[in-house]
Amino acid sequence: MKNFFEVCDATFSSGHKHELKNINFDIPNKGEVVCLIGPSGVGKTTILRTIAGLERLKKGEIRLNGKLLSSRGVLINPEKRNIALSFQDNCLFPHKNVLQNILLGLERANRKEFLFSPHELLDLFKLKNIQNMYPHEISSGEAQRVSLARSLISSPDLLLLDEPFSNIDPILKEELQNLVKEILIKTKISAIIVTHDPNEAFYLGDKCGIIISNKLRQFDTPYNIYHFPNSLEVVNFLKRGSLVNVKIISKKILKHKRLGIINAKYGCSNLNPFNEGNSVKLLIQPEDLEHDDNSNLKLKIIDRKFRGTNFIYTLKTVDGELIHVLVESHHQHLHENNEEFGIKTPINIDHLVCFEKN
Amino acid sequence: MELNKFLTGTNSTSVLDNILYYLVLAISIFSIIPFFTIIINSSLVNFDYSLLIESQFLTYVRNSFMIVSCVLILTFIFGVFSAYLVTFHNFYGANFFKYALILSFAIPPYIFGYSMSAFFENYGVGYSIINFFFDTEMANIYLPDFSPITNSVISLTFTLYGYVFLLSRASFINQSANLIDLGKSMGFTPSQRFLKIILPCARPGIFVGLSLVAMETLSDFGTVSFFGVSTFTTGIYNSWFIFDDLETSNFLSLLLLFFILVFFTIENLSRKKSKFHLLKNDRRNKKTDLSGKKKFFAFLFCLSLFTVSFIFPFSQMIYWSIKFPEYFENLNILKLNLNTFLIIFCTASLIIAFSLISNFGNRVFKNKLLSSFSNLSISGYAIPGIIISVSIISFLSLISGISNLNLKTLFIGSFYGLILGYFFRFYAISFNGIKSNYLKINYSIDESSYLMGFNKFKTFYEIHWPILKKNIFFIFVLISIEIIKELPITLILRPFNFETFSIKAYNFASQDLIEAAAIPSMFLIFWTSILILISLNYFFDEDK
Numbered sequence: 001m002k003n004f005f006e007v008c009d010a011t012f013s014s015g016h017k018h019e020l021k022n023i024n025f026d027i028p029n030k031g032e033v034v035c036l037i038g039p040s041g042v043g044k045t046t047i048l049r050t051i052a053g054l055e056r057l058k059k060g061e062i063r064l065n066g067k068l069l070s071s072r073g074v075l076i077n078p079e080k081r082n083i084a085l086s087f088q089d090n091c092l093f094p095h096k097n098v099l100q101n102i103l104l105g106l107e108r109a110n111r112k113e114f115l116f117s118p119h120e121l122l123d124l125f126k127l128k129n130i131q132n133m134y135p136h137e138i139s140s141g142e143a144q145r146v147s148l149a150r151s152l153i154s155s156p157d158l159l160l161l162d163e164p165f166s167n168i169d170p171i172l173k174e175e176l177q178n179l180v181k182e183i184l185i186k187t188k189i190s191a192i193i194v195t196h197d198p199n200e201a202f203y204l205g206d207k208c209g210i211i212i213s214n215k216l217r218q219f220d221t222p223y224n225i226y227h228f229p230n231s232l233e234v235v236n237f238l239k240r241g242s243l244v245n246v247k248i249i250s251k252k253i254l255k256h257k258r259l260g261i262i263n264a265k266y267g268c269s270n271l272n273p274f275n276e277g278n279s280v281k282l283l284i285q286p287e288d289l290e291h292d293d294n295s296n297l298k299l300k301i302i303d304r305k306f307r308g309t310n311f312i313y314t315l316k317t318v319d320g321e322l323i324h325v326l327v328e329s330h331h332q333h334l335h336e337n338n339e340e341f342g343i344k345t346p347i348n349i350d351h352l353v354c355f356e357k358n
Numbered sequence: 359m360e361l362n363k364f365l366t367g368t369n370s371t372s373v374l375d376n377i378l379y380y381l382v383l384a385i386s387i388f389s390i391i392p393f394f395t396i397i398i399n400s401s402l403v404n405f406d407y408s409l410l411i412e413s414q415f416l417t418y419v420r421n422s423f424m425i426v427s428c429v430l431i432l433t434f435i436f437g438v439f440s441a442y443l444v445t446f447h448n449f450y451g452a453n454f455f456k457y458a459l460i461l462s463f464a465i466p467p468y469i470f471g472y473s474m475s476a477f478f479e480n481y482g483v484g485y486s487i488i489n490f491f492f493d494t495e496m497a498n499i500y501l502p503d504f505s506p507i508t509n510s511v512i513s514l515t516f517t518l519y520g521y522v523f524l525l526s527r528a529s530f531i532n533q534s535a536n537l538i539d540l541g542k543s544m545g546f547t548p549s550q551r552f553l554k555i556i557l558p559c560a561r562p563g564i565f566v567g568l569s570l571v572a573m574e575t576l577s578d579f580g581t582v583s584f585f586g587v588s589t590f591t592t593g594i595y596n597s598w599f600i601f602d603d604l605e606t607s608n609f610l611s612l613l614l615l616f617f618i619l620v621f622f623t624i625e626n627l628s629r630k631k632s633k634f635h636l637l638k639n640d641r642r643n644k645k646t647d648l649s650g651k652k653k654f655f656a657f658l659f660c661l662s663l664f665t666v667s668f669i670f671p672f673s674q675m676i677y678w679s680i681k682f683p684e685y686f687e688n689l690n691i692l693k694l695n696l697n698t699f700l701i702i703f704c705t706a707s708l709i710i711a712f713s714l715i716s717n718f719g720n721r722v723f724k725n726k727l728l729s730s731f732s733n734l735s736i737s738g739y740a741i742p743g744i745i746i747s748v749s750i751i752s753f754l755s756l757i758s759g760i761s762n763l764n765l766k767t768l769f770i771g772s773f774y775g776l777i778l779g780y781f782f783r784f785y786a787i788s789f790n791g792i793k794s795n796y797l798k799i800n801y802s803i804d805e806s807s808y809l810m811g812f813n814k815f816k817t818f819y820e821i822h823w824p825i826l827k828k829n830i831f832f833i834f835v836l837i838s839i840e841i842i843k844e845l846p847i848t849l850i851l852r853p854f855n856f857e858t859f860s861i862k863a864y865n866f867a868s869q870d871l872i873e874a875a876a877i878p879s880m881f882l883i884f885w886t887s888i889l890i891l892i893s894l895n896y897f898f899d900e901d902k
Contacts, residue, residue, distance in 0.1 A: 053808075
C-alpha cells in the first residue's frame with residue numbers, strides 16, 4: 001500500500017544557508033501527525049516551506065496521496081496544492097480583521113463540505129470577542145490562534161505548523177496543544193509540526209523526526225526516540241541523562257568502575273554489534289537509578305533541582321563523571337550539596353543503550 | 359521551459375507571468391535611457407582638455423561651488439534649528455509651524471527669485487513700503503543691492519531648507535528620550551545636549567536632507583538663469599541651445615553629473631545608516647516648555663522663517679496680480695489650469711502604473727537581474743532636468759540615425775516627449791515610494807496568500823493593492839507638486855504653444871515683466887500649497 005505522504009531522498013535548501021541532504025520520512029495513513037524537532041537554524045522551516053511549495057526541491061521527491069508535488073524538475077505552485085501552512089511569525093493580512101482573515105482561508109476550498117464553520121473555529125480558538133479587531137490590535141498569542149484557525153478552515157489535506165505555540169503563554173499553551181491534538185484526531189487531518197520543544201513533539205506526534213546538523217538523525221515513534229536514541233547527537237540534543245564509560249561483560253551485563261554491575265532488566269539492549277570485553281558509553285537516564293539511603297554505593301551531590309513532582313540530583317563520581325538521579329518530590333530526606341547520596345544496588349536498567357566510544 | 363525556470367524559479371509559469379517579467383524588465387531598461395545616453399555621449403566626446411582652463415568653465419565651477427556651499431550652510435542652520443525648536447519645545451504656534459514650514463515646498467526657487475527681484479529693485483515693493491511709512495524719496499539707498507549670486511543663494515535657501523527641516527525633524531522625533539535624559543543626568547546644559555547628543559544622533563538624517571538640497575541646487579536652472587549667473591546648468595543650456603556646441607554641453611553635463619553623483623552617494627549611504635539610528639520601542643521625547651524670553655524668540659524665529667519663505671513670495675504675487683489686473687486679459691487662465699491638470703494626470707498615472715508593475719514584478723519574481731536593473735532605474739532623479747531633456751533629444755537623434763524610425767517628430771516638441779521627460783525625472787519618487795511601502799509588507803504575507811490559493815495577480819489585487827493604495831494617492835500628489843514646479847524639461851520639450859504656469863511665469867520674467875509673471879506664479883503657488891496640505895499626513899508619517 002502506498003503511503004499517504006512521503007518525502008523520498010530529498011535535499012532541501014533555502015539559498016546557500018543550510019542544506020539538508022538525504023531526508024526520508026513519511027506519513028503512512030491519513031490523519032497521522034509527524035513532529036520535526038531540532039535546534040534552531042537547522043532548516044526545519046525550510047522543509048515545511050518546500051512541502052508547501054514555497055521553495056524548490058533540490059533533489060528527491062515529495063508525494064501526497066500518490067501525486068507528485070515536488071521534484072527536481074517539478075514544482076506545483078503553492079496555490080494549486082491543498083496544503084495549509086501556519087507561519088511562525090503570524091502572517092495575518094493587516095488590512096483585514098480577524099474574521100475576514102479566517103474567511104480568506106476559504107478561497108481555495110473547492111470542496112463542498114467543510115469540516116468547520118467559521119463560527120465553530122472562532123469558538124474553538126476563543127476568538128469570538130476579538131473577531132472584529134485588526135491584526136495590530138491583538139496580541140501575538142491571539143494572532144497565532146487566528147493563524148491556526150485560518151489554516152484549518154480550508155480543510156487542508158496536509159497541515160503544516162511552524163512553531164505553532166511559540167508565542168503563546170504557558171498556561172494557554174497546554175490547553176491549545178490539547179485542542180489542536182483533539183481537532184487533528186477528530187478531523188483526520190494529517191499534520192507536520194515543527195518545534196524545538198521535545199515534550200511538545202512527543203505529545204503531538206505519532207512519529208518524530210530529529211534533525212541535527214543537516215541530517216534527519218532519527219525518525220521513529222516518540223517512545224523509541226526517548227528510550228532508544230540512535231546516536232550520540234540525539235542523546236545530546238534531547239539532554240536525557242548522562243553517558244558513562246562501561247565495559248561489556250555479556251550481551252546483557254555491563255560493568256562500571258564505580259557503580260559496579262549493571263543489568264538489563266528485561267534483557268533489552270542494543271549491545272549486539274559490540275564485542276564482549278569492549279569499552280562503550282552507556283546512557284544513564286535520571287529515572288534509571290533508584291535512591292537508597294542504606295546502600296553502600298554512595299556518590300557526592302553537586303546539585304539539586306526542584307522540578308515540582310520530583311527532584312533531580314546531580315552526582316559526581318571520583319572520576320569526574322556526572323550522573324543524574326530522579327527522586328520523588330515527596331521524598332523526606334532532603335540532601336544538600338556535598339552530602340553523600342546512596343544508590344540502590346545492584347543496578348537494573350530497563351533498556352541498555354550504548355554507543356561506541358570515540 | 360528551461361528559460362522559464364531560469365527566469366522565475368518555477369516551472370508552472372503562465373503566459374501572464376512571462377508577460378509580466380518582460381514588461382518589468384522593459385520598464386527598468388527604459389527608465390535608464392537618459393543615464394546611458396549620457397555615458398554613450400561622453401564616450402563619443404573627444405575630450406578637449408583646453409576646455410578645462412577656459413575662463414568660462416572656471417566661472418561655472420566657481421559659481422556653482424559658491425552657491426552650493428552657501429545654500430548648504432544656510433539651509434543647515436534654518437532647517438535644523440527650526441526642526442529642533444518645533445520638535446523639542448512648546449511655544450506659541452509650535453504645532454502650527456510644524457506644518458507651516460513645509461509650505462516652503464510650494465514655492466519654486468525661480469518664483470522666489472522673481473519676488474526677490476520685485477521687492478528689492480529700484481522703486482520696487484520695498485521702496486513703496488519705506489516710502490509709505492517714512493515718506494522719503496531716498497528709500498532706494500536703504501535697500502540692499504544684492505549680487506546675482508547672493509540673490510540666487512537666498513532664493514534657493516528659503517525654498518529648499520524644507521528638506522533639511524523635514525528630515526532632521528524625522529530623526530529628532532525618533533530619538534530615544536533615554537539618551538537625552540542621560541545627558542541631563544550627566545549635567546549637560548540644553549545647548550550642550552543639542553550639540554553633543556541630539557545633533558550627532560540625527561546626523562544621517564540631516565545628511566540626507568543636505569544632499570537633497572545640494573542636488574536640487576546643482577540642478578536648478580530657473581533661478582540662476584533669471585539672475586544671470588553662469589553655472590553648469592545655464593552653461594549646458596547656452597552651449598546646446600544657443601551656441602549649438604554639443605561638445606561643451608556634453609562635457610559640462612558629465613561633470614555636473616559627477617558632482618551630483620557624489621551627493622547622491624552620500625544621500626544613499628546616509629539613508630541606510632539612518633535606519634540604525636531609529637529606535638522603535640523606546641520612549642519618545644516629551645516637549646519641554648520654554649521660558650518667557652526664549653519662548654518669544656523661538657516664536658519669532660519660526661514666524662520670520664515662515665514669513666520669508668512663504669508669505670513673502672506668495673503675498674507679493676497676489677499683490678502684483680491685483681495691482682495689474684490687465685495682465686489677466688492676456689492669459690487664458692482656464693487653459694493653463696487644464697493644461698497643468700492634463701499633464702499631471704497623464705504623467706503621474708503613467709509613472710505610478712509603471713512603478714507599480716515594476717515593484718510587483720520584483721517582488722514576485724525575486725530575480726537578481728530584474729532587481730539590479732530596477733535599482734539603476736531610479737538614477738533619473740539624480741539627473742538634472744536640463745540634462746534629461748538634452749539626453750532625450752540626443753537619444754532620439756541616435757535612434758533616428760541608426761534606423762528609419764522617425765521618433766524625433768513624434769517626441770520632440772510634443773506632448774509625448776514632455777511626458778517622457780517627466781517620466782525619467784520623477785520615476786524614482788514613485789518607484790521608491792511604492793518600494794518602501796512594499797518593504798513594510800512582510801514577505802510571508804504573500805506566501806500565506808499563495809497558500810490560500812490566490813495566484814500572483816489575485817494576491818496583488820486582494821492583498822497588495824488595498825495596503826498600498828493610500829500611499830499611492832500621496833505619491834500621486836508628490837509627483838504633481840514636482841511637475842507643477844518643474845521648469846527646464848517643460849521649457850525644452852513642450853509642444854509649441856503648450857504652456858503651463860511655470861512656463862508662463864518664466865517667459866514673462868525673462869522679459870522683465872515680473873508684474874505679468876505674478877499671475878501664473880500665484881496660481882502655481884496656490885495649487886502646490888493645496889497639494890502640500892493634502893499630503894501633510896504623508897510628510898508626518900513618522901509621528902505615529
